[in-house]
Amino acid sequence: METWGNAVIVLTPPLSKSDAQRALILSDIISGPSVLAGIEEASLPSDVRIVRDGLWALRNQKSVIQCHDGGAPFRFLLTQAALTPGTKVQFFGTQRLGERPQQPLLDALRKTLNSRGVEIRQEGLWPIEVVTPEVLGPVDGFVVSGAESSQFASSLLLGAARLVVRQRHPVRVVLKDFLASPGYFEMTCDWLKRTGFVLERDADEVQIETHHVPNEFPSVPGDWASLTYLLPLAWKTQSAVNHVSLQVEHPDKRIVEALSSIGLSLHFFAKETARVVGSLSGSLNFDCALAPDSVPALVAVSLALSKPSTFFNTRILQFKESDRLEGVQRLAKALGAQTQIDSEKLTVIPGHPPAHFEFDSFNDHRLAMAAATASVLLNVSMKLTGSDCVKKSFPNFWTELRKTESQIDFILN
Numbered sequence: 001m002e003t004w005g006n007a008v009i010v011l012t013p014p015l016s017k018s019d020a021q022r023a024l025i026l027s028d029i030i031s032g033p034s035v036l037a038g039i040e041e042a043s044l045p046s047d048v049r050i051v052r053d054g055l056w057a058l059r060n061q062k063s064v065i066q067c068h069d070g071g072a073p074f075r076f077l078l079t080q081a082a083l084t085p086g087t088k089v090q091f092f093g094t095q096r097l098g099e100r101p102q103q104p105l106l107d108a109l110r111k112t113l114n115s116r117g118v119e120i121r122q123e124g125l126w127p128i129e130v131v132t133p134e135v136l137g138p139v140d141g142f143v144v145s146g147a148e149s150s151q152f153a154s155s156l157l158l159g160a161a162r163l164v165v166r167q168r169h170p171v172r173v174v175l176k177d178f179l180a181s182p183g184y185f186e187m188t189c190d191w192l193k194r195t196g197f198v199l200e201r202d203a204d205e206v207q208i209e210t211h212h213v214p215n216e217f218p219s220v221p222g223d224w225a226s227l228t229y230l231l232p233l234a235w236k237t238q239s240a241v242n243h244v245s246l247q248v249e250h251p252d253k254r255i256v257e258a259l260s261s262i263g264l265s266l267h268f269f270a271k272e273t274a275r276v277v278g279s280l281s282g283s284l285n286f287d288c289a290l291a292p293d294s295v296p297a298l299v300a301v302s303l304a305l306s307k308p309s310t311f312f313n314t315r316i317l318q319f320k321e322s323d324r325l326e327g328v329q330r331l332a333k334a335l336g337a338q339t340q341i342d343s344e345k346l347t348v349i350p351g352h353p354p355a356h357f358e359f360d361s362f363n364d365h366r367l368a369m370a371a372a373t374a375s376v377l378l379n380v381s382m383k384l385t386g387s388d389c390v391k392k393s394f395p396n397f398w399t400e401l402r403k404t405e406s407q408i409d410f411i412l413n
Helices: 017-030 046-059 072-081 097-099 103-116 148-168 184-192 223-237 251-261 294-303 314-319 324-335 366-377 387-394 399-402
Strands: 064-066 088-092 121-122 130-133 141-145 171-176 198-201 203-213 240-242 263-271 273-278 286-288 309-312 338-342 345-349 356-360 381-384 410-412
Touching: 017 046, 017 072, 017 148, 017 184, 046 064, 046 072, 046 387, 072 088, 072 103, 072 130, 072 148, 088 381, 103 121, 103 141, 103 148, 141 148, 141 387, 148 171, 148 184, 148 203, 184 198, 184 324, 198 410, 223 240, 223 251, 223 263, 223 273, 223 366, 251 263, 251 286, 251 294, 286 294, 294 309, 294 314, 294 324, 294 366, 314 324, 324 338, 324 345, 324 356, 324 366, 356 366, 366 381, 366 387, 387 399
Parallel strands: 064 088, 141 171, 286 309, 356 381, 381 410
Antiparallel strands: 088 130, 121 130, 171 203, 198 203, 240 273, 263 273, 309 345, 338 345
């Protein structure tokens, strides 16, 4: 391994929770291997645990699945429950999860499955109850809007996979309207193909034709969404980062292009291990719809630039674990920047950061990590409320940050 200075500090991202959730469901469908074998329980993102435990609950006919604030886990497991004969289960979650968009998925499931005896009942936000008869008639497909979230279409496509294995005939998913965050839907399609499903596609329809047993079940890669924080931190602290695979298809890999546009590039000195080199210059121009989970990290980076940065198609940020459009503006203002909103465009104008700032993450893991990243980049001490929420995607984030030996003072509540 090439080294520089006296030592190499290597930062490690968790496994990709987006990939892991899809892998868990597909392994369950095709009776594949244990996806999480050898991975320490404490390092598992909580969203991954919810999917794992939810699938176990469905296999063992348990009556309750607790999704907490897991948007993708709830949406994915809801469809799996509706397509599992003999299911009677109640889903619960936080108030915020209940307030996030769910109706297009519920409508799509009801439209197709009500005539087959499946009941999806809801009183208030929670519980949402799914009752599926012991015998579920043939299902040809679903129609869903993807305008608010690509997870609705991904959920139905994973459901279609279960049906294809059981029914042994094609099942289609028809997409209405445009598709928000299309990269995550492409990730679902890629996982289906890699696990033996044969897909036929056109502009607004995906049909799963057949399934064959794959020679080897794919492994779950490192998390590019977490790398959006680690790469800027590595640049600032002269650390390295591992599990950086450019071969992985993940929407948040766009962080590489974004950093390149402001003068930073990856230098690999071992397999999937890189440092970030260069000098910050220019400004960011980023389409939030293509990689919304990258936006908090990039807003943090934009605060260290000398010129205003622009983020387009910001509406999708309002429907995450918190209203992230409001959250990144709060963060920018706490660090001396100005923000401007014009329709679906956010402009961040860097200013003069204070010596210390306080920030409430509102229990949003990406806002908490963005605040810490901005703190290091700007050499500003921080008091953070809601630091424990990083467990949703990156349980070891604070451990990795401490490895950098940053001299910034953090008070974590």
